Amino acid sequence: MDFKKSIRFLTVKIVGQYINLLHLVHPKKALQLSYALFTNPRTGKISHNKLPEILKDTIKETFHHNEHHFQTYTWTGNDTKILLVHGWESNSARWEKTLPYLQKSGSTIIAIDAPAHGQSSGEEFNVPRYAEFINKAVKKYNPSIIIGHSIGGSACIYHQYLHPETSIEKMVILGAPSDLKTLLDNYIQMLSLNRKMFHLLEKRYLENFNFKLEDFSGGTFAKHIKIDGIIAHDKSDTVVAFQEGQKIANGWKKSHFITTNDLGHSMHDDKLYQEIYQFLFEAKE
Template identity: 60%
Template sequence: MKKTIYFLLTKSIGLYINFLSFVLPKKATALAYSLFSEPRDGKLTAATLPEILQKAETRTFTHNEASFQTYTWKGNESVILLVHGWESNASRWEKMLPYLQQTGSTIIAIDGPAHGLSSGKEFNIPQYASFIDIVVQEFKPQHLIGHSLGGKTCLYYQSTYQNTSIKKMVVLGAPSDFKIILKNYINLLSLNASISKGLETYYLNHFKLKLENFSGKIFASTIITKGLVAHDADDKVVLFEEGKKIASSWKDSVFIKTKGLGHSMHDDELYKKVSAFLFESN
């Protein structure tokens, strides 16, 4: 029954947007983009803050009229920055955190735009990357770890900003081709060609990006930082082939195939491999 209701709801929304595109095309495109970019999960309040985040030192930054939250578990001068994905928040790292803390490092996690305690309703990768850059400039992390769209944001960040203080990056379950994500959304709502074209134009005008170039594989090809890419064969959210695309173009990277972890990729053995990769001597 829930699946039927969800199907009817999504198709009804799509039908309305398609109708609107014939009379108010700009408004229809804006609505389609708003629905696409607004997460429906992952927000937090001070009253609902998970215990793992309550144990951290918190700090709020402001940037271009937006605010975003960071959480720090203090250690030594080695700094690791954690970047979560879509409809999540900094608490998603709770299971990995003990393994990283065993290295003695200072761990910093960030809430992305419109997630956790950060402000806003819209999530987009360029804005997320600008948040990351502020944190990098402030705390000088040597290591970046990103999951899902957070992983793709890390790729975009390092490709765009080319920060030499970042020595190693870990990308878990990240998508490569943005066009696939957008196409899945368009198919879900059965949006017409006018809306599809309008969304492509929106990205070009607002982010100066052609969708075919908004690719994790392309970003990775420009990165000289040493990388580890891990992807699960049973990932139903981001297909395994996406991780292989990223790894294939990243010159100085290793690829780990996991199985049975799904998209979350929570696994003790994987955490050990990530820690070993970050702190290996060569």
């Protein structure tokens, strides 16, 4: 395992040095490569003829949005609907361990594949496009509950900020990053890219999405959220720092922040799921 980590570390650093050298002679190509590495998932795609077992016995729908399409999977139940939003380099099958807890409520459960993940189209993932997919699914299914993991949680928060008047009444966010600038900083440090590359990437985001990196913050968006929610984050999360969850919780006044230990980034845990179930369903009874 240590040998594999060493090889991966060296590979990452070599790629970073290549981008730094490429920037000296072809800055546009260096930008294209660094942006692609940051936004193009390496894993998470699935084909319709090789569906994970958990997704086979579902109602499948494909939605078209501009030049893209995205996939949803529905486990039918009662009139209470829950929308599940997965994270980076994953797909709707990641909810396999979560489903039994939610299905105890009898709810109808819908999972969505992110841009460039699962059976959804594209090569590039970004939160604004994911939020557009979420909004289309919300309009179609009218869920009262939305649950997001990792950057899927960030997309849920951004969606709620953009579209506060929807059917959604409660939201659960698991291990989500807050600040895009922090993600990009970590990426720059991981590859040891020079600061010029950071400024080029920052400019690319401004041109593509019309926002500055420092303005794209879950903690800032959360200040506008009026619905009740849970934010859960693990202290030993090595993928998304614990402080990112705290930033979101500090902004979202109607949220309850749950700290977990030794769950890592996946956040699969009986006790946590029981707390979530209680928040979502038992308060009604």
